[in-house]
Amino acid sequence: MENEPQTLRDAHAVATARRPRPEAEVSEWLRFHQANARMYREVSEVDRWHHHELKYWVGFEERKAEELAARMRSVPAGS
Numbered sequence: 001m002e003n004e005p006q007t008l009r010d011a012h013a014v015a016t017a018r019r020p021r022p023e024a025e026v027s028e029w030l031r032f033h034q035a036n037a038r039m040y041r042e043v044s045e046v047d048r049w050h051h052h053e054l055k056y057w058v059g060f061e062e063r064k065a066e067e068l069a070a071r072m073r074s075v076p077a078g079s
Contacts, residue, residue: 004042008050011043011057030068037061 005011015036020028037058044054 005039006043007047008043008054008057011039011054014039026068026072030065030072033061033065033068037065 005014018032018035020032040054040057040061044051044058047054
């Protein structure tokens with residue numbers, strides 16, 4: 001876990017650094033939010049001081065990912 005984020009601040013920095021371009025494909029944004037949810041969940045087990053705030057970010061990222069997944073399901077194949 002040497003290069004993994006260890007604090008809420010570290011996790012925010014990682015999320016900011018890997019944020020896709022605004023015009024990126026929806027699938028890229030979906031992967032971004034899914035990865036962030038996993039990262040915030042892992043950091044919440046290490047940074048106990050910010051545990052509840054990190055759990056908020058897990059929920060936020062999971063909701064964003066679900067919204068994008070639903071959007072992808074609603075688009076007809078081949079569009």
